[in-house]
Amino acid sequence: MRWTKTFLPTLKEEPSDAEVPSHKLMLRAGLIRQVMAGAYTYLPLGYRALRKAEAIVREEMDKAGAVEVHMPAITPIELYERTNRIAAFGNVLMKFDVTRRGQKTPLALAPTHEEVVTDLVARHISSYRQLPITLYQIQTKFRNEERPRFGILRTSEFLMKDAYSFSSSIEQLDETYQAMYDAYCRIFSRCGLPYVAVEAESGPIGGDCSHEFMIPSPNGEDRILKDTKSGYAANIERAETGRKAAAVPTEASADAKPMTQVSTPGAGGIDAVCKVLKCKPHRMIKTLIYSVDGKTIAVLIRGDHEVNENKLRRALGAATVDLADDKTIQEVTGAPVGYAGPPGIKCPVIADHDVPALVNAITGANAADAHVVNVNIGRDWNLTPVSLLKSSGFDISGAGDDIRTFDLRNAAAGDPSPKSDGTLELVNGIEVGHVFKLGTKYSVSLDASYLDDKEQRHPIIMGCYGIGVNRILAGLIETSHDADGIIWPISIAPYECVVVPLNVQDAQVMEVAEKYYAELLAAGVDVLLDDRDLRAGAKFKDADLVGFPLRITVGGKGLQEGVVELKWRDEKEAGKAPIADGVAEVRKQIDARKTKLAGK
């Protein structure tokens, strides 16, 4: 392709409405343009990069044994009713009516395709002999974004690779999950992404395993905790801390002062109480009343921490965990909402590991407009013993019958690692992929079942596996750019190289440049010829901005010496090649880079 024949509007100025490097650079390098908030046009070079990423995804999916299908975006709303997901999707689901022959037809644009694919499989698969199978597609997804931003990182319309596996046993699921996990590693490696596979929350129903593939980046919206020592990494919802037991002291310490009730009129939340009592949140005990599988329990957490409801659910062996309603709170505390505290509360009480370490803490008084200060666990009141929790119907496995504490909060930077004697470090990340053992949630709702070899019927066991294809580009640019522009890897660069004639008015220069262009094309190199009648400086700036991996410069002193200049975007020094050998040399260098990225 010649520069003057494609559509590549580069921008000299920083776009004022772009916040993050990938957004700025994709606009400046002429890769994308916004059509409306959350919807972008891919210009020719942006679309080339996207299609290259897509091709790598497809190749690895095929290699991993998945079979490609293509499901429509338009789907009947009824499918989401059957899986109870309309409320769960909420405002994200784009649903509307169309009128056909005077009748309203309600439909939704699929935000993901579990429903459609499971319904398809339910209609056509009935025997264990037809399992396992993995279906995938690379298709546009629609999700209304409350706050579309960061260019193509968060849009309402994006290209997703979504795969769904169907198995007749956990072993089959595990095998497919591993195959997908491995394929994802190859995909992101081949795309030149510095990915981390992190443990992710897998939710109450279904399988026991989920990983997110993250690109560590300061502009990522996801938070990851990782321990460099052991390689452990998990997202913040999932990360465990190394704490296994209560921090000291669990009983009143020597510094303990007398517990006193104080008046806190109208101050019913942590921040309000801190203001009134002039204290810091980390000295408070937050008392949250939960309904756990219908049973009421008080959960204590330090004032500056957040309860992780999935950890709570697992700690109590429960299926559902919800904050209790106001009526229940008033019943167990005898006070209005906002003044709950452990002393005298009429329900079991459990605490996060960090709570017993508090000396002279502050908490609710179970009375309107009142808190208690100088509270000390073990002196003023105590946690509910495990034996009592068990007899109340909580399924606490692996615990003795004594009093104990639990890991109930989100992990934080500085917490001990669960896998080594190191500490957890907090980094931001961009999620580019997710593998997930779904279990039977969808197959049960949508009647996808199989008969085993004894003619017994079982729900099919599912997994799902997603990649945000556009985010591969954004993630790459976030992590691979400099002050001058993008630095593409050879695998997904819009073009592998650019041929820059220093002066298009010089016939001798153009003869060599055209010869190179033609011979590189013939050699299967993905090449752009910068045939614009501009000064060399402007062309070099644009070449760096767009980020072609290799720049081949023709003209000037080099031409007199019979050489062309070969400059890799990610190397400081330029190389040279004799004009006669240049094409072969380029082919060799490009192949070497490709081989390296492919991990061959």
Add this chain to the structure above:
Amino acid sequence: MRWTKTFLPTLKEEPSDAEVPSHKLMLRAGLIRQVMAGAYTYLPLGYRALRKAEAIVREEMDKAGAVEVHMPAITPIELYERTNRIAAFGNVLMKFDVTRRGQKTPLALAPTHEEVVTDLVARHISSYRQLPITLYQIQTKFRNEERPRFGILRTSEFLMKDAYSFSSSIEQLDETYQAMYDAYCRIFSRCGLPYVAVEAESGPIGGDCSHEFMIPSPNGEDRILKDTKSGYAANIERAETGRKAAAVPTEASADAKPMTQVSTPGAGGIDAVCKVLKCKPHRMIKTLIYSVDGKTIAVLIRGDHEVNENKLRRALGAATVDLADDKTIQEVTGAPVGYAGPPGIKCPVIADHDVPALVNAITGANAADAHVVNVNIGRDWNLTPVSLLKSSGFDISGAGDDIRTFDLRNAAAGDPSPKSDGTLELVNGIEVGHVFKLGTKYSVSLDASYLDDKEQRHPIIMGCYGIGVNRILAGLIETSHDADGIIWPISIAPYECVVVPLNVQDAQVMEVAEKYYAELLAAGVDVLLDDRDLRAGAKFKDADLVGFPLRITVGGKGLQEGVVELKWRDEKEAGKAPIADGVAEVRKQIDARKTKLAGK
């Protein structure tokens, strides 16, 4: 790929809800499944065929110099307001609000992308030096279908290749138009489609030229008139007849009877009058009152014919043509709507060529509940002379000043050809492509202009070029199938060949079959191995149904003789090849077919 590893649910029975062969066969051959009315999932083999068609389209677009972009489906409604197309799209446009941060955002799913692409170009192209350029995409389009039907022939979501050209002169537009036309011919040839390029109506605004690419098929919803003698073909809206002047007689003939007014109470339409007067529509003169650029005129047409408003518009050199409102009709006829006739009408009167030939015709009496019978032009009243039409402000070029008739109706089967002494034949067709000189309609509405070499500003001249990619498959199947199933051309077949081992339990058979499968894959042949443990008859039936171009059968007597059977789906007799030479022979035969389709 192995049959047992893909997802290929063939059906023995005819699906009861499918009407046309392509729909029936795509369901039976396991290519598609319906998700809801107008929305289909492509199963693995269907999607392979679609992607092959897509690849051919992309290759030819690139070759023709078009540059690929990708625009979003989500578009701001405001763009369609600027081009005044919201009403024109009507119920077809899928528009709805999404809520973002409590604010409603109105959007539409693009049914086509003239607006988006023109807005993009308006922002980035400003000089004649940047023109011409052609941008294209292969992307999902959304159009609400009142009556989705015929499988993938008429759906609400489909894959379209749409290209838009931008030029600074008519000559540039003509060149691009021709390049696109030629590319379309190559695309449809390569896909094995028996296409016809027909002249199509280009509409009042914009260019003067438009062609539709049609697949003649009894189930097509478009109607084409063609003259085999000259090769002339046009769609029914566009087709000219060979008639240049009035058919005889133009004056009262010897058989003329006296004109008489008769009572036709409540009978205001052709059918009602025919019933009351026991006559046939072709003996009636239909009198339609039009408002042509604001001027009122009566148009006469035979009772069994339809006015072609584009022909009327062109005949009168007008920009707009609309049926007159009731008030105007009552004014010029002095009667209620439904009783208009030429005698005594108070406006100019023109007629189609076929009207003066009527002897003793029946027409409205310009009086309530009355018609006149035995009407004869030239005796009872006359048409308006051209001189009078001209002085009334109608732009009638190339006509003298006398009375004349015009080509005002849709052409019909049996009409004389405009290009030869033959007659027109009516065939149905499936539209698979459309090329269109748009002119400046969109560039004017959306401010897409350029400065010429004298710094003068002009609107950019546009063309648009569409292909329905899914319809390539449906069109192919409609025209290429037999009682047993689909007959794919080698270019877009889901797989080029199927290897059928007669008995998968026979180790010797499987050894040869597996060897063939592996070697064909290695030779770059797109091969499916039918590894199902079924009887040979069932496998042959499925192979014919799915329609693999080549079936390679391994086993039975052939194996004893050291040969495999090579059977082309579109040939009656099977061939044989020695086992050792079979792979090379297959490669050779497939290549020969490919070369032939590519027209090389």
